[in-house]
Amino acid sequence: MELTNYMEGVVTSYVDEVIAGEDDFCDCPRCRLDVIAIALNDVKPKYVVTTKGLAYARMGELQAQFKADTIVAVTRAMRIVKAHPRHED
DSSP states (O other): OOOEEHHHHHHHHHHHHHHHTOTTSOOOHHHHHHHHHHHHHHSOOOEEOSHHHHHHHHHHHTSHHHHHHHHHHHHHHHHHHHHSOOSOO
16 A cells, blocks of 8 residues: 555646647746646645545546646646746756
8 A cells, every 4th residue: 555645646647738738838857847846735635545545536536626726726836937947047
């Protein structure tokens, strides 16, 4: 068994999706991880330990509001990172 924050995978997949639609966003590893970290701080964590817990968390992801809230957090995080990138040029 392993303790996992289910939201890490969800946010990461949405970051990949949103970055793909942004032509002028730097997708270097540092900027990408900064977006993930900021977005994860804005969403409620969902920790799971068992496969039953994972299935329950996945059911919640089917809700439209869940996806909307997560994408809003990712978009907000991207705006912050874009305005203040911390990578080296």
